[in-house]
Amino acid sequence: MALKGITQKEVFVLDRNIGNQDSGFSAQNTFEEVIKALTKAVDKGNTLDDIALHLNLEATTMLYRHIYIRDNLDDKLHKFVRYGSSEEYKNDKKGIFIGFQMANELSRVPKNEQNRVYKFIVKNKLKGWNEIKSVRELLERTNLNINEIFEKVLSESGKSDKSYSHTIPINLEDDSPKLFKMDQDSKNKIAMKLVKKHLKEPVLEVNLAYTILEIVTNKRLKLSTSDLIILNEKITEEIKGYKK
Amino acid sequence: MSISDFEYKEIDVERITTGVFQVRDKNPAKNIEPLAAGIKNMGLLQPIGLAKSKETEKSDKYDYEILWGQRRHLAFKRLGEEKIPALVLDKVLTKPQGKKYALQENLIREDMSRSDVWNTIREFYLEFEDPAKCADEFGIPLPIVKDALKANLLERIDGGKELFEFALSLDIPKATAFKIVDIVKNPDNTSANIKKGQSLCKVLSTESTQMRNKVIAAAKRTPNGDAKGWLAQAKAEKNYKKRNIELEEVFDNALKELADKLGSTPENVILDTVLELLESEELI
Numbered sequence: 001m002a003l004k005g006i007t008q009k010e011v012f013v014l015d016r017n018i019g020n021q022d023s024g025f026s027a028q029n030t031f032e033e034v035i036k037a038l039t040k041a042v043d044k045g046n047t048l049d050d051i052a053l054h055l056n057l058e059a060t061t062m063l064y065r066h067i068y069i070r071d072n073l074d075d076k077l078h079k080f081v082r083y084g085s086s087e088e089y090k091n092d093k094k095g096i097f098i099g100f101q102m103a104n105e106l107s108r109v110p111k112n113e114q115n116r117v118y119k120f121i122v123k124n125k126l127k128g129w130n131e132i133k134s135v136r137e138l139l140e141r142t143n144l145n146i147n148e149i150f151e152k153v154l155s156e157s158g159k160s161d162k163s164y165s166h167t168i169p170i171n172l173e174d175d176s177p178k179l180f181k182m183d184q185d186s187k188n189k190i191a192m193k194l195v196k197k198h199l200k201e202p203v204l205e206v207n208l209a210y211t212i213l214e215i216v217t218n219k220r221l222k223l224s225t226s227d228l229i230i231l232n233e234k235i236t237e238e239i240k241g242y243k244k
Numbered sequence: 245m246s247i248s249d250f251e252y253k254e255i256d257v258e259r260i261t262t263g264v265f266q267v268r269d270k271n272p273a274k275n276i277e278p279l280a281a282g283i284k285n286m287g288l289l290q291p292i293g294l295a296k297s298k299e300t301e302k303s304d305k306y307d308y309e310i311l312w313g314q315r316r317h318l319a320f321k322r323l324g325e326e327k328i329p330a331l332v333l334d335k336v337l338t339k340p341q342g343k344k345y346a347l348q349e350n351l352i353r354e355d356m357s358r359s360d361v362w363n364t365i366r367e368f369y370l371e372f373e374d375p376a377k378c379a380d381e382f383g384i385p386l387p388i389v390k391d392a393l394k395a396n397l398l399e400r401i402d403g404g405k406e407l408f409e410f411a412l413s414l415d416i417p418k419a420t421a422f423k424i425v426d427i428v429k430n431p432d433n434t435s436a437n438i439k440k441g442q443s444l445c446k447v448l449s450t451e452s453t454q455m456r457n458k459v460i461a462a463a464k465r466t467p468n469g470d471a472k473g474w475l476a477q478a479k480a481e482k483n484y485k486k487r488n489i490e491l492e493e494v495f496d497n498a499l500k501e502l503a504d505k506l507g508s509t510p511e512n513v514i515l516d517t518v519l520e521l522l523e524s525e526e527l528i
Contacts (some may be wrong), residue, residue, distance in 0.1 A: 134454050137452045141451075165480075184470075185472075207479060209477035210462070212480040
């Protein structure tokens with residue numbers, strides 16, 4: 001069954017770019033070109049089921065996603081959407097493109113924040129959709145403002161340039177059952193004191209977790225590997241020997 | 245039409261087709277091996293349902309369409325069986341008529357089998373707390389045991405339902421709410437530490453899915469810890485090394501489907517699986 005009202009060239013554009021993973025061909029067109037052809041196909045009276053059938057797609061999910069992005073992603077961002085694996089669009093020197101899945105996540109962020117989120121991911125070279133999803137969820141779930149959310153997401157993914165993290169592997173449950181049972185704030189306060197005894201550099205935060213002691217500083221620790229090993233050993237000993 | 249219109253017969257496996265009446269259209273072949281193994285051990289306990297369709301009427305190759313039992317039919321094919329026990333309706337059904345039967349049977353079977361499995365393994369499970377042992381003891385495939393345990397979790401854990409509802413009230417997805425109940429259940433396996441569970445709910449309610457999954461993973465690894473401790477652990481784990489793996493599309497799609505089901509991401513499902521394996525091998 002042929003699709004009504006669109007040219008063979010437009011069918012080709014849809015075929016080569018939507019759900020083409022098995023075809024052995026890379027996507028050749030931009031999102032804008034594809035969405036133009038898809039919109040025309042729908043406007044001419046083809047249902048999404050018809051289109052999916054014609055393109056040999058198992059479901060209409062990808063078509064719905066295209067339409068969702070078209071309707072919900074800030075128009076100015078459409079030109080940055082690229083198909084293909086992140087490896088393919090990662091190679092763009094300007095670093096301005098986002099993948100289809102990223103666009104899908106970004107289209108679910110409130111429209112008034114999309115441009116800022118786009119700039120945030122491009123600036124920080126975040127090429128996965130997880131971070132965008134995290135931003136969206138934190139906007140929905142917390143009272144944090146967008147800049148605080150950006151910092152939280154960067155910090156949680158270890159990409160913050162405002163802080164550096166040095167970690168020491170521990171086993172708190174075995175090494176110090178006493179510390180293990182304390183509440184988190186008390187643990188962190190005690191760990192801060194123990195760390196400060198052995199580290200001269202200013203420490204922003206110490207996080208005494210169950211299998212990791214994390215030391216957060218605003219500059220990279222300028223210690224040699226052997227100094228770091230000694231520091232780790234000393235702090236581990238302090239934790240093991242904690243009595244009070 | 246009623247069940248009395250159906251007649252019990254043994255039908256040639258190859259004369260049966262599928263598709264028109266099916267309501268379960270996602271991965272019917274998923275986990276087919278345990279089902280096939282169960283059928284091989286115990287035989288087919290419930291016959292499949294068949295009827296005629298417009299398509300089978302036109303076909304030289306097929307006589308019947310499946311109303312219910314698509315997976316059992318697949319398992320029979322996998323086992324190389326020639327005939328399959330079936331309840332056969334010797335009438336041509338329209339697509340909506342057929343789907344109505346299929347849906348009804350699927351709904352009943354799902355609920356019945358879960359509670360039946362739970363009732364069967366209950367005492368043994370409460371004593372040994374090991375799904376794999378239950379599977380071995382009763383000859384029930386492990387995925388079915390796990391599914392029944394999950395489905396009955398809220399029933400068998402005192403306070404489980406309340407905690408589950410509390411989690412939902414904080415907009416925590418169902419899959420995560422189940423995990424919370426499971427994490428804070430007491431060693432007696434019949435009650436839960438509600439205070440700890442509520443505290444975990446509160447912590448998770450303001451975190452992204454990515455961080456939630458890390459917190460849950462931390463909780464599973466350190467069950468004696470507390471919610472804020474698990475959060476601290478999850479935050480401290482941020483500097484992991486990223487390793488790229490490539491999956492064939494069919495596996496990748498299955499992984500995405502599983503991640504959606506669990507309210508997780510494919511990356512975190514992989515991470516959790518690897519961590520579980522490392523843990524079970526006592527490497528971490």
